[in-house]
Amino acid sequence: MADLDKVIHELVAANRILANEGVVDAYGHVSMRHPHDPSLFLLSCSRSPELVVPEDIMTFRFDGTTADGRKDNPYLERFIHCGAYEANPDVMAVVHSHALAVLPFSISSVPLVPVIHTGTHAGEHIPVWDSQDKFGDTSMLVQNVEQGRDLALTLGKNRVALMRGHGFTAVGRSLGEVLKISIYLPQNAQVYMDALRLGGTIKCVTPGEMAIRDEGGPGGRELGRALDYWAHRAGCSHYLHYGKK
Amino acid sequence: MADLDKVIHELVAANRILANEGVVDAYGHVSMRHPHDPSLFLLSCSRSPELVVPEDIMTFRFDGTTADGRKDNPYLERFIHCGAYEANPDVMAVVHSHALAVLPFSISSVPLVPVIHTGTHAGEHIPVWDSQDKFGDTSMLVQNVEQGRDLALTLGKNRVALMRGHGFTAVGRSLGEVLKISIYLPQNAQVYMDALRLGGTIKCVTPGEMAIRDEGGPGGRELGRALDYWAHRAGCSHYLHYGKK
Amino acid sequence: MADLDKVIHELVAANRILANEGVVDAYGHVSMRHPHDPSLFLLSCSRSPELVVPEDIMTFRFDGTTADGRKDNPYLERFIHCGAYEANPDVMAVVHSHALAVLPFSISSVPLVPVIHTGTHAGEHIPVWDSQDKFGDTSMLVQNVEQGRDLALTLGKNRVALMRGHGFTAVGRSLGEVLKISIYLPQNAQVYMDALRLGGTIKCVTPGEMAIRDEGGPGGRELGRALDYWAHRAGCSHYLHYGKK
Amino acid sequence: MADLDKVIHELVAANRILANEGVVDAYGHVSMRHPHDPSLFLLSCSRSPELVVPEDIMTFRFDGTTADGRKDNPYLERFIHCGAYEANPDVMAVVHSHALAVLPFSISSVPLVPVIHTGTHAGEHIPVWDSQDKFGDTSMLVQNVEQGRDLALTLGKNRVALMRGHGFTAVGRSLGEVLKISIYLPQNAQVYMDALRLGGTIKCVTPGEMAIRDEGGPGGRELGRALDYWAHRAGCSHYLHYGKK
Numbered sequence: 001m002a003d004l005d006k007v008i009h010e011l012v013a014a015n016r017i018l019a020n021e022g023v024v025d026a027y028g029h030v031s032m033r034h035p036h037d038p039s040l041f042l043l044s045c046s047r048s049p050e051l052v053v054p055e056d057i058m059t060f061r062f063d064g065t066t067a068d069g070r071k072d073n074p075y076l077e078r079f080i081h082c083g084a085y086e087a088n089p090d091v092m093a094v095v096h097s098h099a100l101a102v103l104p105f106s107i108s109s110v111p112l113v114p115v116i117h118t119g120t121h122a123g124e125h126i127p128v129w130d131s132q133d134k135f136g137d138t139s140m141l142v143q144n145v146e147q148g149r150d151l152a153l154t155l156g157k158n159r160v161a162l163m164r165g166h167g168f169t170a171v172g173r174s175l176g177e178v179l180k181i182s183i184y185l186p187q188n189a190q191v192y193m194d195a196l197r198l199g200g201t202i203k204c205v206t207p208g209e210m211a212i213r214d215e216g217g218p219g220g221r222e223l224g225r226a227l228d229y230w231a232h233r234a235g236c237s238h239y240l241h242y243g244k245k
Numbered sequence: 246m247a248d249l250d251k252v253i254h255e256l257v258a259a260n261r262i263l264a265n266e267g268v269v270d271a272y273g274h275v276s277m278r279h280p281h282d283p284s285l286f287l288l289s290c291s292r293s294p295e296l297v298v299p300e301d302i303m304t305f306r307f308d309g310t311t312a313d314g315r316k317d318n319p320y321l322e323r324f325i326h327c328g329a330y331e332a333n334p335d336v337m338a339v340v341h342s343h344a345l346a347v348l349p350f351s352i353s354s355v356p357l358v359p360v361i362h363t364g365t366h367a368g369e370h371i372p373v374w375d376s377q378d379k380f381g382d383t384s385m386l387v388q389n390v391e392q393g394r395d396l397a398l399t400l401g402k403n404r405v406a407l408m409r410g411h412g413f414t415a416v417g418r419s420l421g422e423v424l425k426i427s428i429y430l431p432q433n434a435q436v437y438m439d440a441l442r443l444g445g446t447i448k449c450v451t452p453g454e455m456a457i458r459d460e461g462g463p464g465g466r467e468l469g470r471a472l473d474y475w476a477h478r479a480g481c482s483h484y485l486h487y488g489k490k
Numbered sequence: 491m492a493d494l495d496k497v498i499h500e501l502v503a504a505n506r507i508l509a510n511e512g513v514v515d516a517y518g519h520v521s522m523r524h525p526h527d528p529s530l531f532l533l534s535c536s537r538s539p540e541l542v543v544p545e546d547i548m549t550f551r552f553d554g555t556t557a558d559g560r561k562d563n564p565y566l567e568r569f570i571h572c573g574a575y576e577a578n579p580d581v582m583a584v585v586h587s588h589a590l591a592v593l594p595f596s597i598s599s600v601p602l603v604p605v606i607h608t609g610t611h612a613g614e615h616i617p618v619w620d621s622q623d624k625f626g627d628t629s630m631l632v633q634n635v636e637q638g639r640d641l642a643l644t645l646g647k648n649r650v651a652l653m654r655g656h657g658f659t660a661v662g663r664s665l666g667e668v669l670k671i672s673i674y675l676p677q678n679a680q681v682y683m684d685a686l687r688l689g690g691t692i693k694c695v696t697p698g699e700m701a702i703r704d705e706g707g708p709g710g711r712e713l714g715r716a717l718d719y720w721a722h723r724a725g726c727s728h729y730l731h732y733g734k735k
Numbered sequence: 736m737a738d739l740d741k742v743i744h745e746l747v748a749a750n751r752i753l754a755n756e757g758v759v760d761a762y763g764h765v766s767m768r769h770p771h772d773p774s775l776f777l778l779s780c781s782r783s784p785e786l787v788v789p790e791d792i793m794t795f796r797f798d799g800t801t802a803d804g805r806k807d808n809p810y811l812e813r814f815i816h817c818g819a820y821e822a823n824p825d826v827m828a829v830v831h832s833h834a835l836a837v838l839p840f841s842i843s844s845v846p847l848v849p850v851i852h853t854g855t856h857a858g859e860h861i862p863v864w865d866s867q868d869k870f871g872d873t874s875m876l877v878q879n880v881e882q883g884r885d886l887a888l889t890l891g892k893n894r895v896a897l898m899r900g901h902g903f904t905a906v907g908r909s910l911g912e913v914l915k916i917s918i919y920l921p922q923n924a925q926v927y928m929d930a931l932r933l934g935g936t937i938k939c940v941t942p943g944e945m946a947i948r949d950e951g952g953p954g955g956r957e958l959g960r961a962l963d964y965w966a967h968r969a970g971c972s973h974y975l976h977y978g979k980k
Binding site for chain 1: 360361362363365432435436439440442443444445446447448449450451453454456457458460461466467470471473474475477478
């Protein structure tokens, strides 16, 4: 179980990194697919990410039930994660966030597109999921399997789906990739908003550039440097590098 | 008096949480209805919220006089609280704030509306109280019973009233609810401003969604997690959980 | 000299408060008229405000020369202060700042006006001084007596003058007043910018409200609370309350 | 080698200052020309600037190879520095940054111009380098000698070149100058964006003012004060003043 223990500590680091970088606040969460069983995933009990410790990490099935017999209070919106892992075996980690700079694009008819190179990891197309389309008036939360599956359907093979009036869900082929996507998506949104307000014409990242950058692998070629930096800033390097000599 | 002592410590936590989250600065305040006597309320002496300690909490009547014989200097604007508690027995806690992101909507003809799900706790309609309408030129402060009552009249059964060129007053059915309203109102305002500037069409939260979210109770279903987080960040968990084992 | 020592410590507190509140950075400064001789003023040697200590405070004449025989390097722009004290005996304290939110109004044809009640201390009219008008191309700094006097002429009986492409100069009838003006001017500017972008009509503070608020005295009725808060946040309460038991 | 040791420590201070002032984050870097051999330059191994220590500083040739035999992982984009030093013997220090406030101008047809006096160190003309123009679709990074030389060609005798969808490169006649340029360029961009949104006419810094300010020397007349302040804030004064008594 040494491997599982290491993964759990990395997931705790991811929680704290996202909180420290302002991607999540009291709400929002991050999960990883279980390293031993692809039909399960690891996610904290209902705790704000900045406060998550290894003991908070629970194991869930794709129907949102716990697979470890624990009775802790789970996140209401764990079904976001259920749907994403179930729909796509390439998804190894999932972030759900309410980052402010992204939210305007979730309620506006103006689509969010990659305009800076660090924003390219979010992928070329960023769809918007509106819970109204299929479910009508709801609590706006993803609170059951059907809603999680519908969100996953909108997400498709993309890496990010905005959620109308709510936030975004990002998926990664690794924990590091989904962190990089989630940290730079708000920055890309801010730059695009500011550029739109300048009133001139705008040059976005081209499809060809997107494709070449993607060849750098999950999160790009210099991801390790960023992970070390984010963990240091969040005071959680010991979680990120747990078990390393 | 153990119960009162616990409530006073929670109110101190609320002061520090609002300061730490940037909702109040040197000015602004938060109060609670007295747990033993609904005709009284608890409010700090004239102290910036970040610095409030349990010994600062005074007891006031709805006419703004002190009910505990203390001679400390009170807030000039305690009449905001007087009016809100007097007008509506459901109001259990009140926040007054000058949060910057909300202020533009207090002076503009463009109304503030809920556009994100965390902003729904503020309620569907957010009226603007203009002291000019009834009182003409004043110091712009709510400094007597009549002004407090007039503000309460504008507030009506809503949860938030903006105050022209001044700030906002929020009321809650619990201390936790009014904290959540006050912390997310500026975020909702920022997202709406940014979305308006994008120039496309905007989809707001629907009345049906508002109603369903309100069924989650004061502050919504996962409020406890947020309170723990805010208190931890503000270094005041010991006040929030005073007396708990 | 106990009184002078107390004033010097208050001035150090003011330096640190302005730095901590983001009004000044590496550049910018704050001065006080000398408590024993109105033809002199107290100002730090060339040091960033966050780092100023009591030993840095020098005494200057209105011609910019030192009156205490010290050889420390003075601020190049001490002539801002010279001009303000010379022109108006009511001026007891002066701040010079490059605060970002104010700068757009220093280069735009759109005038800055008070729109929030905390912004009223800056006064009804906020003129813009453009060094080009009288001196043509310069270093944009106020580096001699003539430039300081010309700035003071533009300032007139107002409390704030913007300086084109450079910043602002604020004067107060007390140190507390000039701090309050300087801390809330950027906030008033930010709110006004945001309100203008909303696209609706805007209601500014009325002349009658300005007049009534001014009756509250320098910095308004609850200034002491704010000074305690700012000093606490900046970790300089011991400077602000030097010599008090 | 005492001189080299001192320069290396100053370069470490520069790394930490840029991180602390928000100019660089996980990515971005700063280099200096080698004090003993103008055909070499000093640059950290692949490390986020906030974490750089003296042992990280490597020596590179203009072809991007190491001149000190070290095997550490270099920055992919060290060719930005190669090109800048090779093209212009006056260049003594180089910064590469992704500062958010500058990025909108890198993708918009609206050019960035100096509008505040602290922004004048960036020079009158700020060209935009688009990797597409010569190299078509790429990873958007400057990963070889040809790309570094092409960027240097666009930079020419200017002090800053924006890089489309990527960031900026700044060069200085001293380390202090390039720090001042890099710290104030985002502020100048923010002020200009805000002024443009006000909708009035804007007065920029004039060519005559630019010329006079430039006479103040690299970084202007009061640069030392700013360096002390930035180093103090970043907690790296001991690196900046290494070896001084």
